[in-house]
Amino acid sequence: MKAWFATFVVLAVCVAFTGLLAVTVWDIAQTPALVQLPAMVAEKLSESGVKNPVTAVLLNFRSYDTLLEIGVLVIAAMTGISMARTPTLEDPELRTSNELLFALQRWFVPLMLMVAGYLLWAGSDRPGGAFQAGAVLAAAGVLMRLGARPMNFLRPGILLRLGLVLGFAVFLVVALASAFAGEAFLDYPEGWTKVLIVTIEAVLTLSIGMVLLALFVAGPVNEYGEEDDPV
């Protein structure tokens, strides 16, 4: 009886919350915006060094967000790795051997690496960029991890650490260097904008791929013979 009442209260709260949110959204939709952000972005786009407005916002106008985001990713990866029970993140015993998987790997992994490179390059003037490319890179890594492809860089060591922090470190160095050179924090120097953005995007792609892959591999594995079923 008490449980039913609690469920009812929760449902009522959720319906009230949804209604309030709907009213707010409707209200915002009817009010004309005070600041025309698209116009402001379009006006300054030629100075941003890239032609795609989303990339311009991500890596120039609001690059602070992106810097913090890759910081969050690195922290998540470090926490995930420290939770892993297995001493190596890439345990040979956990590899599968499957003919279909091998065939898929041979066709897909090179293709995926190429797509990741294309997405990274396309990001400067059309939809694409570091995040999409990093996600494709991580997916290629997952496919390789599921097959028997040994990936020594996932073992705890200098390569794993370098790969994880590379994006964040390069981004931070650029930010600090621009601050010490007399510009504001993260204000790229004149003429260097495109080079810096493409460099940062390239290292970001690598780090995002590594972070996602490390989190995939970091899942604690129960030992053989234990009664726990893998969830």
Next chain:
Amino acid sequence: MSAHLLYAFGGVVLCGMGLGGFILLSHLLRKLLAFNIMGSGIFLILVGLAQHGGGAEPGMDPVPQALVLTGIVVAVSATALALVLIRRYYYLTGQTVLESSAESGRRNNDDDPGSRKDGAL
């Protein structure tokens, strides 16, 4: 009422559903899924409202798109971290629900207290 606004209201509904699921469901994986549904709803509201253009001429607004892109990447990595934590919790306790809800669940349906499979998906 434009098509873009429809996306925003779809996001509102997802938010409500996610909140309800997050509170009511006890299995940790279901809680995580509900939380993700809520997050997706918020992304939909952000993008839908921005595309609607606030009464002005509708067009692509890159700022919310960039924010949502950032949000998606953070959400994916946070979900992966949560999965790692849930698996660790399951390994340590053999339970897939949190402590207090495990107790109330046991009281309610008078299950075998030694069962390690309570709340299995």
